[in-house]
Amino acid sequence: MAVPYAWRAARVTPLGELHTPPRMTAALLRLAVQVVLVASLWHGLYAHTGTTAGMTRDQAVTYAVLAVLASRLRELDQYAARDTVIQHMHFGTIVYWYLRPLSPQRYYALRALGEQLYGLAWALAGFAICLAAGVVQPPGSAAVAGVFGLSLLLGQWILYYVMLAIDQLCFFTLRNNAAMLILIFAQNLLSGVYAPLWFFPDWFVTLSGFLPFQATLSVPLSLYVGRIPLSDAGPALLVQAAWVVVLALFTRLVWRLAARQVISQGG
Amino acid sequence: MPLKAVRLAWRITRLNFRAQLEYRSEFLMMIAIGAVWQVSVIVFATVLLTRFSGMGGWDSSDVLLIPATRMLAHGLFVLFLGRMHGIGYFIQEGKIDVCLVRPMPVHLQVQLRMFPTNAIGDLTVAVALMVGALSRSHLDWTAGRTSYLIVAVLGGMLLEAALFTAVASAALRFPAADYWGRWLEELLGTFGSYPLNVLPKAVGGLLTYGLPLAFVAYFPAAVLTGHGHDTGVPYWLAAASPLLGLLAYAGSRLLWRWSLGHYTGVNG
Numbered sequence: 001m002a003v004p005y006a007w008r009a010a011r012v013t014p015l016g017e018l019h020t021p022p023r024m025t026a027a028l029l030r031l032a033v034q035v036v037l038v039a040s041l042w043h044g045l046y047a048h049t050g051t052t053a054g055m056t057r058d059q060a061v062t063y064a065v066l067a068v069l070a071s072r073l074r075e076l077d078q079y080a081a082r083d084t085v086i087q088h089m090h091f092g093t094i095v096y097w098y099l100r101p102l103s104p105q106r107y108y109a110l111r112a113l114g115e116q117l118y119g120l121a122w123a124l125a126g127f128a129i130c131l132a133a134g135v136v137q138p139p140g141s142a143a144v145a146g147v148f149g150l151s152l153l154l155g156q157w158i159l160y161y162v163m164l165a166i167d168q169l170c171f172f173t174l175r176n177n178a179a180m181l182i183l184i185f186a187q188n189l190l191s192g193v194y195a196p197l198w199f200f201p202d203w204f205v206t207l208s209g210f211l212p213f214q215a216t217l218s219v220p221l222s223l224y225v226g227r228i229p230l231s232d233a234g235p236a237l238l239v240q241a242a243w244v245v246v247l248a249l250f251t252r253l254v255w256r257l258a259a260r261q262v263i264s265q266g267g
Numbered sequence: 268m269p270l271k272a273v274r275l276a277w278r279i280t281r282l283n284f285r286a287q288l289e290y291r292s293e294f295l296m297m298i299a300i301g302a303v304w305q306v307s308v309i310v311f312a313t314v315l316l317t318r319f320s321g322m323g324g325w326d327s328s329d330v331l332l333i334p335a336t337r338m339l340a341h342g343l344f345v346l347f348l349g350r351m352h353g354i355g356y357f358i359q360e361g362k363i364d365v366c367l368v369r370p371m372p373v374h375l376q377v378q379l380r381m382f383p384t385n386a387i388g389d390l391t392v393a394v395a396l397m398v399g400a401l402s403r404s405h406l407d408w409t410a411g412r413t414s415y416l417i418v419a420v421l422g423g424m425l426l427e428a429a430l431f432t433a434v435a436s437a438a439l440r441f442p443a444a445d446y447w448g449r450w451l452e453e454l455l456g457t458f459g460s461y462p463l464n465v466l467p468k469a470v471g472g473l474l475t476y477g478l479p480l481a482f483v484a485y486f487p488a489a490v491l492t493g494h495g496h497d498t499g500v501p502y503w504l505a506a507a508s509p510l511l512g513l514l515a516y517a518g519s520r521l522l523w524r525w526s527l528g529h530y531t532g533v534n535g
Contacts, residue, residue, distance in 0.1 A: 022443055030450050037458060037470060044465040045319045052318045178296030178385075185303050194311045199318050 009107060010114035012083075017118060031072060031126055038064045039135050053198045059225040060196065062136040066221050067193045069126045073119035073156060083111070085167040086176055098262055105255045108167075112160050140226050147233045151220035154240035159216045161247035162187070168251065171258035191217035198227060212247065215240045272371075276379060283382035294384055301345070301388025305338050308460050309396060315461065323462035328403040329492040334460035335400035336416070337484035338393035340423025341455070346386035348428040350378045351435040352452065355445025358438050364532050373527055374520070377435075412491060415509075419487035422509025426483050427455065429515035436519070436526035451478075459483050464497060471499060479515070482508040 017024060042064050046057035055063070085108075088094035097104040130136045139145040166183050169176045188194055190213035197205050197218045208214045219236050222228040228236055287294050312334050316327045354377060357363055366376040406412065430451055437444035454474075463471045463485050475481040481498070486505035489495045495502050 020443065022441070023446060026443075026446050026450075037454075037466075040466045040470045041458075044467070045315065045322070047465075049319055173290070173292060175290055175293045178293050178300050181300040182296060182303060185300070185307055189307050189310065194307060195314050199314045 005102070006110055009102070009110035010117070013111060013115045014118040027072075027122070031068070031122065034068050035065055035126065035130065035135065038068050053196075055196060055198055055225075055227065058137050059227065063192075063196050063221050063225050063227075065130055065136050066127070066224060067217060069123045069130070070152070070217055070221070071193060072122045072126065073116055073159075085170045089170045089174055095262055098259065104259075105252075108164065109160075112163070116156055116160070137225070139224055141230075143230055144223065144226070147230060147237070148220055148224040151223050151233070151237060151240060154237065154244060155216040155220050158212050158240065158243045158247060159187070161244070161251050162212060162216070164251050165247070165254065168254045168258055171254075171261045186211075187213050187216065190214055192221065193217065196221075196227075198222075212243045215243050272375075275371075276375065279379045280382060283379065287382050287384050297384035298388040301342075301385035301390075302392045303388070304385075304456075305342075305389055305392035305396070308334050308338065308456060309392070312460055323465040324497070325462050325492070325494060328400070328405060329488070329494070330461055331396070331400040331403060332488045332492060333462065333484045335393070335397040336420055336423060336488055337455070337459045338389070339397050339420045340483060341427060342386055342390035342393040343420065343424040344427045344431075345383050345389050348378065348424070349383050349386065349431075350380055351428065351431040352448050353445060354435045355438045355442045355448070359442040361532065363439070363530070367530075374523060406492065415487070416491060418509040419484075419491075422487070422512030423483040424512070425516035426479065426508075426512035429512065429519040430455075430479075432516070432519035432523050436522045439526045439530045454478065455480060455483065459485070461485075462489075462494075464499065468499060475500060479511070482511050 039061055042061045043057065046052070046060065050056070052060075085094065088097065097107060100107070127136070131138060139148060162183065166176055166179050169179050173179075190197075190208045190211055192214065197208060197214060200208075208218075219228070219240060223230075223233055223236065287297070312330065315322065316330060322330050354363075357377070357380070363373070363377075366373045369376060401408065431448060434444055434448040434451060437447070458474060459480050463474055463481050466474070471481070481500075486495075486498060486500070486508045489498050490502075490506045490508075495505050498505050
């Protein structure tokens with residue numbers, strides 16, 4: 001497919017956001033307040049404690065703030081664009097995804113890529129400000145930064161497939177609101193957004209190891225703050241890559257099954 | 268509300284409940300999501316309480332009373348007054364215009380537009396947490412203290428309803444205001460469940476006077492557990508939290524009525 005066409009599809013969401021200044025202002029304010037609140041909370045919790053669960057105050061604050069910034073990567077108002085799978089299923093317009101000269105899976109992937117790049121711009125800007133203000137610690141070395149970047153990329157890739165799988169559910173159940181909420185909950189809890197997984201009991205950490213969520217955020221952030229040493233980065237990255245492959249194959253299969261469910265108006 | 272209106276509201280609610288049952292798996296998952304969403308708050312609070320000895324000078328049994336009060340207030344809000352949350356799309360799609368021409372108050376129509384299945388899960392977990400918090404509590408639960416707790420839960424429900432009604436009023440003019448509702452829900456869930464004195468004073472002040480989140484559960488729990496003088500606000504103000512909820516809700520309903528009077532819709 002020609003690059004210009006891919007670019008046009010990918011930029012739909014960012015352009016939509018750039019043309020709605022109130023939403024961008026709200027996102028900016030929300031992100032700033034959330035970072036301040038989260039940093040304040042962890043500073044307050046560590047006020048009378050040195051190291052807890054092997055994490056120092058600086059590690060915990062850095063982890064928590066980076067988790068907030070990373071959540072911006074996929075935190076767009078998806079419904080505002082009126083282009084979610086559930087909306088198309090509801091209004092019967094999903095059939096048009098199958099009538100274009102661009103396959104639904106390719107279109108979905110390009111839109112998601114645009115969204116995540118737009119979110120990345122927000123996260124990077126926030127990271128630069130937090131780093132300059134001393135809210136977060138810089139990575140331990142250039143090698144740590146590189147491994148973190150790779151791990152974050154793999155994590156976002158996994159998250160894309162997880163979100164896709166939930167959207168694909170619409171083809172079979174017509175509704176996915178509850179599934180989406182459960183996914184967001186599972187993602188926040190099991191990837192360490194609420195609190196770093198290192199604070200949870202051992203059985204919980206073991207359980208989360210069998211699920212893809214911890215690979216989306218907990219692994220890259222643990223690499224960044226040094227809770228996973230560079231010597232152990234290889235196996236962690238391999239597990240992430242394995243999840244990418246497994247979920248890619250699974251969602252590819254579901255796309256095929258989903259296509260059989262779509263009927264145009266009139267049958 | 269006249270008896271006829273109550274009967275009508277009950278009939279609509281029954282129909283809405285049956286409509287929710289149309290999609291069985293979605294119905295069951297909505298109950299589950301209400302429950303797991305609240306469990307996440309418990310997990311977070313438990314992890315913090317386990318890893319950090321005492322929060323802001325409160326012992327764990329006292330701290331538990333905060334999420335229990337907030338969750339119960341939230342569950343009741345979702346069940347009775349929660350449809351104001353997420354009304355942006357309802358307005359954006361012009362559905363509110365239909366309500367304007369029906370012989371029933373628009374606010375009531377909005378509240379009756381669907382049955383909140385997730386409230387079943389919310390309330391189940393909230394009641395369980397409240398029972399757990401009360402059984403672990405070392406306080407003497409006199410009639411006065413129990414009555415204050417009940418009033419505090421109702422006040423918390425009204426205060427949360429007031430905040431979402433204010434956002435809904437703004438959404439009548441700017442449908443994108445719905446975005447603020449989702450943020451509000453996140454803030455209430457994240458920062459409404461533990462002692463705010465663990466935060467720096469400026470941040471605690473923001474969550475007290477900027478966004479009155481502290482009045483939902485933190486202040487009432489502080490008054491009940493004897494921490495009422497250490498909250499950073501006058502004791503009488505902390506103790507008056509339930510009354511503030513009532514006043515805020517009355518004010519938000521006035522704001523809703525005024526906003527509805529100025530609603531122009533897509534056709535002016």
